[in-house]
Amino acid sequence: MTTQSIYYSIADLQLNITFPSECNLPELLPNFEPFRVSFQSDKPISCSVTVTEEEFPFERDKAKLLSDISIVWGDNFTFYxxxxxxxILIKTENDPSIQWKMRSSKDFRKNVIYCGPIDKPKNQLISWFCMVAFAQSALLHQCVMIHASVVMNDEGGYAFLGKSGTGKSTHSKLWLTHNEGFELLNDDNPALRIVDEEVRVYGTPWSGKTPCYRAESRPLKALVRLRQAPHNIFYVKEDKDALLALLPSCSAIRWNLNLYSTLINILVVIIDKVKIGELHCLPDKEAAQICFSHVQNYNK
Structure with a gap:
């Protein structure tokens, strides 16, 4: 089988994906196209992913089950x-006896994905596998993926965190409507990276249901956890409270102590350099204005 390798720059890190040569990559992964680059030797390769149509073995009796539930895949997911x-194994919807899978090295630098014949209907699955691999391997480069919606202006980016259904996307839309000069950077899975002692927020190929795939970045000005409430009140979070506000929204394998401790160290630096807040809010104009007034022009 002949293959082709394509490079993508995400958070100034390279993701290398190898496919069978006959695959139409722009059609298969259109959300990756804004991030496509030629090989750049001056940027570190976060991880490599090989997508193959040849199934590789998995011996279940020699593996330890770590998880059997996923927000995205429900009980069709197992992690060994x-x-x-x-x-990582994902049962197919049409035939539960068939399982697509990804094998990853313990640092997620090297990954192999098998999902049967590679075609367009599998683009979400392949994209998701790549996100998991990149999110873990990027931790070793002072980079963490978070579940958030991010708006930006010329000066910086502002990330809104919260449980699914809290209203992150709604709050971003309120900022775009009522705070002048803002655009959407990413609506689901941006990346934060410490670069030259500055924290930056990056767009990625993963933006949930909103097709916002922008290969751009800004200095990160604030991280705000949202909570639904009958009023609009902003609370500043510091030290331990700030860590607890950020941790649930971060992508990290809790069972890998090396990667998890690396995540904690990254968050400690972010907390020291970026304003962390919690907004109890309604989905209204006042919430966006109150939040903006608390985080604009803030310097630690």
């Missing part, structure tokens, strides 16, 4: 660990 690797 062996001495050398991690395995």
């Amino acid at each position: 660990e062996t001495e050398e690797a991690y395995y």
